[in-house]
Amino acid sequence: MILRVFDPTNERTSAGGKPAPRPVSLKGKTIGFISNGKEGTAGYFGHLDRMLREEFGVADIVFRRKSNYSAPADAHIVDEIKNWQAVVTGVGD
């Protein structure tokens, strides 16, 4: 007997916007780092800071740490993003 069944997933998409245009070059740019604050991310961001400055000519790195590593970035950090040309964030442990 044929069963007619339903899709259990959320077929809608979130209200989030489109990704910002990708920068062609990082030279002379200001890059923001948003860390989740976990111990293991320090080495990663330290290495990335050196690499972006030395190999890609980044002018400035702004480092920010979330107050709660399991929640979205704090509003004041999100507000700062407009001053940066790119942001590096993600899951780190």
Added chain:
Amino acid sequence: MTTALTSKVYDVDDFAAAQEFYHSNGWTDGLPVVPPTEEAVAACLEWALMPPDMLIGIEPVREQPITAEKLAINAVMAGCLPMHFPIVTTAWQAMMKEEFLMHGVTSSTGGAAVLVIINGPIRREIGANSTFNTLGNSDRSTAVIGRALRLALINLLDARPGGIDRSTLGHPGKFSYCIAEDEEDTTWQPLSVVRGIPEGVSAVTVMGAMAPRQIMNEWTKDPREILETFAAEMRANQRHYSIYGGNYAIIIPKQLRDHIQDAGWSKRDIAEFIYERARIRRAEWTDVGKGAVVRDRGETVHTALASPDDLLVVAAGGPAGGFGAVIAPWFGSKTKAVTAAIGACVDCEPPKG
């Protein structure tokens, strides 16, 4: 009531084909599911007096709308009957409160599950068992309600292992983690009443929760000694898992409960005692291999509870055995337990007189 469902429809050959279809799409928890047919889904919505497009809430971090129809589909898949569905929707409303931080609870490497505690008359209507094996496979109702929450997390918020769910270990409560308080066999107030819901109103409490840690003390009738064992387990959790304070639940089955009640202790007395006893010095982390993060704060005292109000005391469990359980929070106070009244039965009660 209109029950025109708008979800995408699929035709499958039979029950077995439905299993393979749902598993292959990643829409299950690995166990067989009940095929969500129109009749079964509509019956859940009818029971709760909810139109399919009723917005149960919006997940606050990723802004995902959660509708009654989608929850009903997942509830049917989990094995829910219509009478279980109002508990599922209310639990989801509670989970979507900002203070619960559902995104963190369901995505964190910490691997928490959502513990659901049911109070009020609805427990008896659904035949929930609050006694034997309460934290295990105690009965049909709590099994399928807890499972429905997880399936909906998987399917509506993509909380799949390796997807949004980044749990390192997880625990068995992620299949289903639902209990009902034993309100008939205790002198204590129900948890929901302690947390502000009027007496006689059905309610659910949700908590971002780690696995149960079982304790045993059958060698005393002194409430202080019994509760010292619970507090010691909480201190152990602070040492071995997370030092930070948050909502803890303690489950007190009948044997130990009777001793505590006979001594005249209320849930408030228990919470105040535990608040004082469940605390450690940060320096204790040195004893368990975590000296690197003690730094210069060794004398700082960390309480397991920010205040006595943070302890969820639940009367449940089988009639014999000097056991109890401590359920620790996912991670300190990053998530707060939320209690919500189940509204459907209030609305559908016929007017008196």
